[in-house]
Amino acid sequence: MRKRVLLIGGNFAPEPTGIGKYNGEMMKWLAANGYDCTVITSYPYYPQWKVQEPYHKGKSWYRKEVSPAQHNGNGQLKIYRCPQYVPAQPSGAKRILLDFSFAASAFFKLLQLLPGKKFDVVITVVPPFHLGILAVIYKKIRGAKFLYHIQDMQIEAARDLQMIKSQKLIRLLFRLERYIFRQADIVSSISDGMMRKIHEKAGKDIFFFPNWVDVTLFHPLPDRGALKQEFGFAPSDKIILYSGAIGEKQGLEAILHAAKTYSHRPELKFLICGSGPYKAKLEEMAAAMGLQQVIFFPLQPFEKFNRFLNMADVHLVIQKANASDLVMPSKLTTILAVGGMALITANPGTSLYELVDRYNMGVLADAEDQDALNNAIGRAVDHEETACITRNARTYAETYLAIGKIMSRFEEAVGQN
Numbered sequence: 001m002r003k004r005v006l007l008i009g010g011n012f013a014p015e016p017t018g019i020g021k022y023n024g025e026m027m028k029w030l031a032a033n034g035y036d037c038t039v040i041t042s043y044p045y046y047p048q049w050k051v052q053e054p055y056h057k058g059k060s061w062y063r064k065e066v067s068p069a070q071h072n073g074n075g076q077l078k079i080y081r082c083p084q085y086v087p088a089q090p091s092g093a094k095r096i097l098l099d100f101s102f103a104a105s106a107f108f109k110l111l112q113l114l115p116g117k118k119f120d121v122v123i124t125v126v127p128p129f130h131l132g133i134l135a136v137i138y139k140k141i142r143g144a145k146f147l148y149h150i151q152d153m154q155i156e157a158a159r160d161l162q163m164i165k166s167q168k169l170i171r172l173l174f175r176l177e178r179y180i181f182r183q184a185d186i187v188s189s190i191s192d193g194m195m196r197k198i199h200e201k202a203g204k205d206i207f208f209f210p211n212w213v214d215v216t217l218f219h220p221l222p223d224r225g226a227l228k229q230e231f232g233f234a235p236s237d238k239i240i241l242y243s244g245a246i247g248e249k250q251g252l253e254a255i256l257h258a259a260k261t262y263s264h265r266p267e268l269k270f271l272i273c274g275s276g277p278y279k280a281k282l283e284e285m286a287a288a289m290g291l292q293q294v295i296f297f298p299l300q301p302f303e304k305f306n307r308f309l310n311m312a313d314v315h316l317v318i319q320k321a322n323a324s325d326l327v328m329p330s331k332l333t334t335i336l337a338v339g340g341m342a343l344i345t346a347n348p349g350t351s352l353y354e355l356v357d358r359y360n361m362g363v364l365a366d367a368e369d370q371d372a373l374n375n376a377i378g379r380a381v382d383h384e385e386t387a388c389i390t391r392n393a394r395t396y397a398e399t400y401l402a403i404g405k406i407m408s409r410f411e412e413a414v415g416q417n
Contacts, residue, residue: 002075003414004036006119006138008110008131010102012041012079016299017244017274018330019151020046022211023125029407031067031075038119039079040106045086047245047299048275055081062109082106089277090247092163099128110134114141121414123147127154129173132180139183145414148184149209150198151330161320177201186413193351207413211333212403218306218337220394227311237269238381241312243300244331246276251320254373256286259294261374266293268381271312273297309338314380317344319352321367333401336361339394343380345373361393 005027013024023041031037043055043063050056055063067077084102087094122144124131132148139146155173158164164173181187181202188209189195195206221227225235233239242255252272259270270293272282279296286294300308309315315335329352335342342362346353356362363383365376383389 002034002036003121004117004119005030005038006113006122006144007037007039007041007125008106008122008134009039009125010042010084010099010128010131011046011125012039012044014052015044015046016302017047019125019127020044022151022330025212025214025403026407026410027077028067029403031077033074033407033411035075037075037077038113039077040109040113041079041081042084042102043081043086047247049086049088049090049277051086062105080109082109092158095163099130103128103130103134106131107134107137110138114138118142119144121145121147123149126150127152129154129177129180132184133176136180136183139185145185146183147186147188147414148180150187150189150194151211153194153197156197174201188413191351191355193354196351209410209413210401210406211330212406213333213337213397213401215337215398215402218309218334220339220390221307221310224311224313227307231308231311233269233311236267238267238314239269239271239312240314240316240377240381241271241273241309242316242318243273243309246272246274246279246282248278248281250278250318251368252278252282252318253285254318254368254370255316256282256289256291256294257370258374258377259286259291260289262377263291263293268293268377270294271297273300273308275299306338309334309340312340314377315340315342317342317362318373319345319367321347333397336393336397336401339390341380341383341386341390342393343373343376345369359392359396361389361396363389 007023007027009023011018011020011023013020015021027037027039043051045051061083063081065079082102082105084105085097087098122135122138124135135146138144155177159170164170186207187198187202187204188207189198190210195208198206228235228237228239242252246252255270255272262268275298283296317329317332332342344356344362345365345367347367353364356364363376363380366372
């Protein structure tokens with residue numbers, strides 16, 4: 001008898017990056033491997049912070065989709081899209097409103113599903129952390145197992161980045177989180193450092209459920225020079241790429257200051273690819289600084305993305321200091337899969353630093369240290385061990401990050417609990 005799985009998550013495919021990407025791939029894999037899957041989610045908006053075509057033209061508040069996966073003889077995938085508030089210029093308060101507006105609309109959809117055929121497993125993915133309450137409701141009424149998966153320690157991030165300044169509210173959120181931990185049958189996360197921190201809060205074992213990558217879709221390609229020409233660059237250019245969400249909290253203005261430092265090396269091209277509320281501000285800053293070497297690209301279509309990533313000589317993974325043990329960058333898995341030379345800002349002692357250093361699969365620089373970033377860019381561009389580092393990156397992706405291996409472990413965990 002097929003297991004039935006319900007995912008409640010604020011982000012889902014076809015969002016191309018971040019949690020939406022992983023939620024979509026997880027449910028697609030489960031459906032292809034015989035699970036009957038249902039998703040309660042929002043309309044795709046990230047990282048553009050605007051509901052994307054064709055969903056923005058929808059006539060109904062709620063929308064149901066049935067994936068073609070139901071026709072392949074395996075499992076099926078149903079998706080219920082729920083309305084939510086999406087701010088064009090997200091702030092701390094607006095992000096809270098976004099999360100709670102989705103939780104409210106998802107609650108009404110959950111009520112509609114409660115009387116139907118029982119789900120064996122209900123999954124919520126953090127952020128937003130309070131969706132766990134919806135899973136608790138379903139568990140108490142229908143008896144399903146509850147998997148609480150943490151991609152980002154949202155409350156700590158909101159506190160440390162000063163998105164929420166009220167200590168009283170922070171304490172209230174932590175109490176709510178502790179209640180969710182007690183009710184969850186399985187609590188999982190994506191890195192050793194995050195698992196240690198969650199264990200201290202939850203008082204229970206944390207299951208290691210890392211982010212993955214499809215190593216058949218993302219893989220190394222030969223002839224980087226030809227790829228550079230395909231995207232409008234000279235074969236002799238050195239492409240230093242940041243690809244992903246463009247938000248204020250990433251500290252991406254450091255890329256502009258690095259480009260200013262390397263203005264004497266015109267072959268270095270600093271390419272910022274993506275969308276987000278901070279992109280226009282970065283473009284204004286680059287123009288004001290007279291940076292001829294900084295180029296902005298839109299998000300690339302999926303069918304071109306492997307070639308686009310293979311074009312880059314250096315991939316930037318920029319994080320602030322207080323985030324490097326709280327967030328495992330989702331973009332890093334794809335960079336490793338293509339055998340990219342990753343330059344990662346992370347401080348010694350954090351889980352991200354230790355992982356990259358242990359497997360020698362990237363160049364590290366102290367977070368929020370402009371001089372360290374500038375020096376690391378020079379090392380990464382001219383590194384004598386580039387072939388060794390990029391080979392290690394691809395090997396790590398094949399060995400530890402392949403989606404089939406990780407999801408098989410997930411199946412075992414769900415079956416054992």
